Amino acid sequence: MAHGPSQNFFSRWLFSTNHKDIGTLYLWFSFAMFLLGGAFAMIIRAELFQPGMQLIQPEFFNQMTTMHGLVMVFGAIMPAFVGLANWMIPMMIGAPDMALPRMNNLSFWILPFAFAILVATLFMEGGGPNFGWTFYAPLSTTYAPDTVNYFIFGVHIMGASSIMGSINIIATVMNMRAPGREGHDGCVSRPFSSWGGPLPSL
Numbered sequence: 001m002a003h004g005p006s007q008n009f010f011s012r013w014l015f016s017t018n019h020k021d022i023g024t025l026y027l028w029f030s031f032a033m034f035l036l037g038g039a040f041a042m043i044i045r046a047e048l049f050q051p052g053m054q055l056i057q058p059e060f061f062n063q064m065t066t067m068h069g070l071v072m073v074f075g076a077i078m079p080a081f082v083g084l085a086n087w088m089i090p091m092m093i094g095a096p097d098m099a100l101p102r103m104n105n106l107s108f109w110i111l112p113f114a115f116a117i118l119v120a121t122l123f124m125e126g127g128g129p130n131f132g133w134t135f136y137a138p139l140s141t142t143y144a145p146d147t148v149n150y151f152i153f154g155v156h157i158m159g160a161s162s163i164m165g166s167i168n169i170i171a172t173v174m175n176m177r178a179p180g181r182e183g184h185d186g187c188v189s190r191p192f193s194s195w196g197g198p199l200p201s202l
Contacts (some may be wrong), residue, residue: 001014007032007127013025013095013107015105015132016105016178016183017085017097017102017104017105018096018097018101019086019090019097019101019104020086020087020096022083022086022101022104022105023083023084023085023086023087023149024083024087025108025175026079026080026082026083026086026108027079027080027083027084027087029075029079029083029112030075030077030079030080030083030113031076031145032077032097033071033072033075033079033115034072034075034076036075036119037067037068037072037075037076038069040064040067040068040071041068043055043056043064044061044064044065044068046181047061055192059127060132062131062132063122063127063128063129063130063175065132065133065138066128066129066130066131066132066133067118067119067122067128067129067182068133069132069133069134069169070129070133070155071115071118072146073133073156074158074162075111075158078158078162079108079111082107082162082165082169085165085169086098086104088093089169089173090172090176093172093173093176093177093178094177094178095172095176095177095178096176098168098169098171098172098176099168099175100167100168100171100172100174101177102162103167103168103170104165106164107160107161107162107164107165107168108161110157110160110161111157111161113157114154114155114157114158114161117150117151117154117157118150118151118154121145121147121151124146124147124150124170125146125147126145126146126147127145127147128145128147128151129144129145129147129148129151130145131144158171178193
């Protein structure tokens, strides 16, 4: 059953506070980032197909390695986890929605901006980050390209999104259990898999 009055396509997906809609947005975004990260991986593998330099310059190879790691970890794996949590946790604990639905919406919609900033560095002077997704110094400080500032800003936005998603999951599981699911201990008497949301979020 849909929440609230009928909406047009853009209103539904842009302003939705429905946990299933937002979970679906997260999962589609994760799939898109999986394809993008896979494209970066294919460039890496094409270059390594034979010994020697084949298709791209070493500097661009390092950029692809860095971007592949960032996109797969922050763009594919983490949003997929939050998307599944959005879909499943309210239904497992008997809650009507997530505890903080507007923050839930915001936590998703800042992700595309973060990755737009990150991918845009590939087209800037100096190229994208080329020091690996672990950001080890001095490669990420002394020897980093000028675009490292955009890269750091984008990663901070991703981190803010992840923190908001984690807060929402923890608040939902701890405060929105349906009557009869609290148990004598207050926490333990719930579906075991619903612990898969708050524990990694901590």
